[in-house]
Amino acid sequence: MQKQEKQVQDGVIPEEILQRWETRGISRRDFMKFCSVMTATLALPITMMGKIAEAIEGDNRPPVIWMEFLGCTGDTEAFLRANQPTAIDIILDYLSIDYHETIMAAAGHQAEAAKRQTMEKYKGKYLVIVEGSIPTAEGGIHCTIGGNSALNIAREVCGSALATIAVGSCASFGGIPAAAPNPTGAISVTKAVPGATVMNLPGCPLNATNLTASIVHFLTFGKLPATDSLGRPKFAYGKRIHDNCERRAHFDAGQYAEGFGDAGHRQGWCLYKLGCKGPETFHNCPTVRYNEGTSWPVQAGHGCIGCSEPQFWDTMTPFYKRLPNVPGFGVEATADKIGLGIAAATAVAFGAHGVASALRKDDDMESDLLKED
Numbered sequence: 001m002q003k004q005e006k007q008v009q010d011g012v013i014p015e016e017i018l019q020r021w022e023t024r025g026i027s028r029r030d031f032m033k034f035c036s037v038m039t040a041t042l043a044l045p046i047t048m049m050g051k052i053a054e055a056i057e058g059d060n061r062p063p064v065i066w067m068e069f070l071g072c073t074g075d076t077e078a079f080l081r082a083n084q085p086t087a088i089d090i091i092l093d094y095l096s097i098d099y100h101e102t103i104m105a106a107a108g109h110q111a112e113a114a115k116r117q118t119m120e121k122y123k124g125k126y127l128v129i130v131e132g133s134i135p136t137a138e139g140g141i142h143c144t145i146g147g148n149s150a151l152n153i154a155r156e157v158c159g160s161a162l163a164t165i166a167v168g169s170c171a172s173f174g175g176i177p178a179a180a181p182n183p184t185g186a187i188s189v190t191k192a193v194p195g196a197t198v199m200n201l202p203g204c205p206l207n208a209t210n211l212t213a214s215i216v217h218f219l220t221f222g223k224l225p226a227t228d229s230l231g232r233p234k235f236a237y238g239k240r241i242h243d244n245c246e247r248r249a250h251f252d253a254g255q256y257a258e259g260f261g262d263a264g265h266r267q268g269w270c271l272y273k274l275g276c277k278g279p280e281t282f283h284n285c286p287t288v289r290y291n292e293g294t295s296w297p298v299q300a301g302h303g304c305i306g307c308s309e310p311q312f313w314d315t316m317t318p319f320y321k322r323l324p325n326v327p328g329f330g331v332e333a334t335a336d337k338i339g340l341g342i343a344a345a346t347a348v349a350f351g352a353h354g355v356a357s358a359l360r361k362d363d364d365m366e367s368d369l370l371k372e373d
Contacts, residue, residue, distance in 0.1 A: 013053040020057070041213040041288060042225070043235045055220035062218070063118050063126040065157055066100035069143050069150040070177040070186055071132025074205035075168040076102050082208035095215065098126075112146050119160055127218070128161040129211075130154065133170040133177045134192040137185030154192050163197040163224055164189060167211055169307055172200035172231075179313035190231060199224045200231040204307035209288045210236040230310065232282070241278035241304050244286040247271065265301060275320040276303030283308040 013035060018028040035049045035056075044052075068076070080103070097103070099115040106114055118126055132150075135142035140149030158164045166189040169175040177186035190198045201210055214233060217225045225233040242248065250256070250270040257265035257274055265274075272279070281304050289296040298304055306316040 012050050014050070017053050017057055037209065037293075038213050038216045041209055041235065041284075042217055048220075052216060052220050056216065058219065060219065060222075061095050062162070063096045063098050063122045064100075064129060065098060065115055065118055065126060065161070066129040067131070067153065067157065068101055069130065069132035069134050069154070069171070070184065071168060071170045071175070073102060073131070075131045075171075075211075076100075078205040079167075079208045079211055082212060108146075115157070119157060123160050125162050128158050128164040130158070130164060130166050130171045130189045131168055133174045133186040133188060135177070135184035135186050136192070137183065142184040151192055154189060158189065158193040158196045158198070161196070163199065163218075164193070165211070165214060165224070166190070166198055166200045166202075166231075167206045169202040169204045169312065172202035173310040173312075175204065176313050178311070197224075198231055199227055199233060201236070202232065202308040203283065204312075207236070207283075207285070207288055207290065209293075210284070228282075232308075236284045236288075237282045237308065239282065239284070241281045241283050241285055241298070244284075245278055245298055246286065247298060260301070271298060271301075271303040273322060274303050275305075275318070275322060277306035277309075277312075277316050277319075277323060278304040279323065281306040281309055 013032060018031060021031045022028060031053070032049075035052050036046075038052055039046060039049050042048075066076075098118040099111065101111065104111060104114070132143075134140075134150045134154050136151055140151040143150040145153060166172045170177060170186075171189050174182075174186050174188050174191075177184060178188075188200075189196075190200070199214065201214065203210075210233070213235065214225060217223075217233075225235055227233055228237060230237075242251075245251075247268060247270045250268070251272060255264060255269045257269045257271055259265065260274065265271075270276070276298065278298065285296045285304070286298070289299070303319070305319045306312045309316070
């Protein structure tokens, strides 16, 4: 036991843990990769790998109630299709998903009874994951489950929970249902349940790695990750997409694709002029990516649409036009100048380098002549 504790402290995953995962059908390589990805995503030192592995193994899994309201189930689908290794193989084995309409076998009164039982037995100890926004117009009749409105359900379930994770842009900020004119009066979980502890994981859909990492953080430290002013975890939303974009060098050089399929687009130039909203969108898409980390929209040639920002459907549209004039960034007025300015400065620097080289050559020639004399 002391040996295992020492290994964990040193960041090593104990052999006993690796063997137990192998008996469950997950290779040690896959499990170590999972722990490594979680450590990197959470911006933790590599020495935390052993601690994360131990936490996942621990007997502290919280009960979870996953509710769906005004949404497309895209966040559920994204999570269930995660594969590093699969979320089902690791996370779902160590979470007690007591209620989730999409994946649970029970239905109707049996499903509602399961939810009620979890709320009563684990009051103040269970986690809630909410997918989709919550309608408030006309008494909330635009989304009802078991004869009860989504608004009443959210207030009751989230109000008695340890914490709530709002997954996707709809639950986090209202999303597309809340776009003007918002006929259903859709709002976010935070607005629907004021006072509740809510962490937002926006995205359309969310990146499943960020949800998995948030759960792993909770299992490891007993609390949700630190968040920004919009309730988003800083590890995932602490930097702008623009800061880590692989096309950033082309932006700085003033090299922009002018149209889809043109020479600049084919060469991977900056997509700013084609409507990319990366300069004012905070998300870790460039580093975590999608589809097992293989790609993301900008890498595939499509500009960011800013889906992790509040009211993105209203503030970021039209998606294929240059950035709207959103106060606080000033990108619209300076982007071209930045690129052209840096390009001009580079040209001046090279010119100065050429002049300096020529002067050095003249000095060398003069020195050689003096030596000959």
